[in-house]
Amino acid sequence: MDVYKIIGGNRLKGTVKVSGAKNSAVALIPASILANSTVTIGGIPEISDAWTLKALLEEIGGEVAFKDGQMEIDPTQMQAIPLPNGNVKKLRASYYLMGAMLGRFKKAVIGLPGGCFLGPRPIDQHIKGFEALGAKVTNEHGAIYLRADELVGAKIYLDVASVGATINIMLAAVRAKGRTVIENAAKEPEIIDVATLLTNMGANIKGAGTSVIRIDGVDELHGTKHTIIPDRIEAATFMIMAAAIGDGVTVDNIIPFHLEAITAKLREMGVKVVEGEESIFIPRSDALQAVDVKTLVYPGFPTDVQQPLSVLMTQAVGASKVTDTIYSARFKHIDELRRMNANARVEGNTAIIQGPTKLHGSKVTATDLRAGAALVLAGLVADGETEIQEIYHIERGYSSLIEKLCSLGANIRRETITVSTSNRVE
Ligand SMILES: CC(=O)N[C@H]1[C@@H](OP(=O)(O)OP(=O)(O)OC[C@H]2O[C@@H](n3ccc(=O)[nH]c3=O)[C@H](O)[C@@H]2O)O[C@H](CO)[C@@H](O)[C@@H]1O
Numbered sequence: 001m002d003v004y005k006i007i008g009g010n011r012l013k014g015t016v017k018v019s020g021a022k023n024s025a026v027a028l029i030p031a032s033i034l035a036n037s038t039v040t041i042g043g044i045p046e047i048s049d050a051w052t053l054k055a056l057l058e059e060i061g062g063e064v065a066f067k068d069g070q071m072e073i074d075p076t077q078m079q080a081i082p083l084p085n086g087n088v089k090k091l092r093a094s095y096y097l098m099g100a101m102l103g104r105f106k107k108a109v110i111g112l113p114g115g116c117f118l119g120p121r122p123i124d125q126h127i128k129g130f131e132a133l134g135a136k137v138t139n140e141h142g143a144i145y146l147r148a149d150e151l152v153g154a155k156i157y158l159d160v161a162s163v164g165a166t167i168n169i170m171l172a173a174v175r176a177k178g179r180t181v182i183e184n185a186a187k188e189p190e191i192i193d194v195a196t197l198l199t200n201m202g203a204n205i206k207g208a209g210t211s212v213i214r215i216d217g218v219d220e221l222h223g224t225k226h227t228i229i230p231d232r233i234e235a236a237t238f239m240i241m242a243a244a245i246g247d248g249v250t251v252d253n254i255i256p257f258h259l260e261a262i263t264a265k266l267r268e269m270g271v272k273v274v275e276g277e278e279s280i281f282i283p284r285s286d287a288l289q290a291v292d293v294k295t296l297v298y299p300g301f302p303t304d305v306q307q308p309l310s311v312l313m314t315q316a317v318g319a320s321k322v323t324d325t326i327y328s329a330r331f332k333h334i335d336e337l338r339r340m341n342a343n344a345r346v347e348g349n350t351a352i353i354q355g356p357t358k359l360h361g362s363k364v365t366a367t368d369l370r371a372g373a374a375l376v377l378a379g380l381v382a383d384g385e386t387e388i389q390e391i392y393h394i395e396r397g398y399s400s401l402i403e404k405l406c407s408l409g410a411n412i413r414r415e416t417i418t419v420s421t422s423n424r425v426e
């Protein structure tokens with residue numbers, strides 16, 4: 001079993017370059033299915049989700065090269081091969097194959113997706129959208145079957161402003177006949193990124209990034225070149241790390257505007273945040289103040305960042321509260337932080353964290369992707385050695401995390417250990 005081992009206490013200093021956005025990449029890669037010639041996407045992060053999607057595109061006949069952050073996808077030989085099991089279960093974003101394959105082939109069979117377990121992750125709004133476009137959708141033994149004689153544009157009001165549903169409906173609607181209007185659409189920057197790629201492929205999309213998106217279907221989409229946006233969640237993770245144990249860290253290759261909710265919350269905690277055009281500098285922080293935070297859809301505070309932030313809260317003076325209104329059960333990291341001496345508890349969809357506490361190195365488990373990032377931060381702050389198990393969660397979403405942290409001066413390494421009963425964290 002591979003684990004991360006961290007000796008805490010080293011102050012982080014220097015510049016870290018943020019990679020392309022995981023949550024864009026996982027939608028941009030499937031979007032290429034819709035093209036009739038090669039799509040090249042630059043800045044793809046070296047994460048296992050990207051490699052899994054590459055394998056999925058190859059399973060349906062795509063030719064895919066992935067080197068130095070550039071993915072070149074030739075979709076011409078792809079077919080509507082059913083994918084009821086296997087790789088689709090390894091990530092949540094495999095659900096984007098539904099919209100893209102439905103758009104191109106008017107049919108798809110995709111196993112229900114995997115991804116982080118954050119409590120229920122329904123896809124009813126995706127299905128409602130596909131049905132509105134004219135698809136017949138059934139769930140047979142855990143796989144979603146989609147079929148349409150033709151897709152026809154429709155007006156779709158999302159009951160919740162879901163990122164996944166907004167993108168998936170866009171993917172299918174760009175090849176539908178006539179106009180589709182998505183109302184109460186999600187506004188996350190990753191949606192704009194996907195709409196930009198589709199537009200450069202020849203799609204007709206207006207309003208991405210607002211709550212009403214209008215799509216006029218076209219008969220054909222062609223190949224293009226696209227560069228992905230920077231990962232605002234990775235950037236936020238480094239900003240929080242810098243606030244917790246930095247001695248002057250520049251987080252580079254970012255869009256500061258995408259990080260306003262994080263910047264505002266860190267400033268409220270007493271962190272100095274100096275914004276540049278494409279970077280943010282965080283000097284060494286002294287006294288941190290407790291704050292309350294509520295996760296919301298963009299431009300609110302992202303659910304993906306509340307887990308690392310809760311570690312910073314263990315170092316702040318007073319009682320902080322994190323309420324997750326998107327994923328009410330996204331608190332498994334709190335149990336692990338308690339193993340490290342954090343004074344924290346969960347009540348309903350809220351974690352209450354009392355600080356400041358000295359964290360102690362311990363053996364802990366990454367229960368999901370951002371929980372894993374939170375534990376890495378806790379290990380950097382704690383005294384002694386922290387061992388993190390189940391790191392595959394972390395590597396689904398953070399590109400070269402060990403290398404980036406080592407370049408900032410952290411003492412962290414990946415190690416293969418022999419698993420014995422006494423080694424496993426129960
Ligand atoms: C709003 C939000 O912070 N979304 C984040 C969430 O997106 P993710 O795509 O997981 O979640 P969505 O944005 O789709 O869903 C938002 C909310 O709507 C609910 N829902 C969603 C779809 C559906 O068909 N029915 C339904 O009820 C979800 O349970 C959730 O409570 O994690 C992704 C991966 O980290 C991030 O890229 C997104 O920014």
Ligand SMILES: C=C(OP(=O)(O)O)C(=O)O
Pocket residue numbers: 022023091092093114115116117304369370397
């Ligand atoms: C939960 C996340 O990933 P996924 O939705 O892909 O499981 C995340 O990016 O924080």
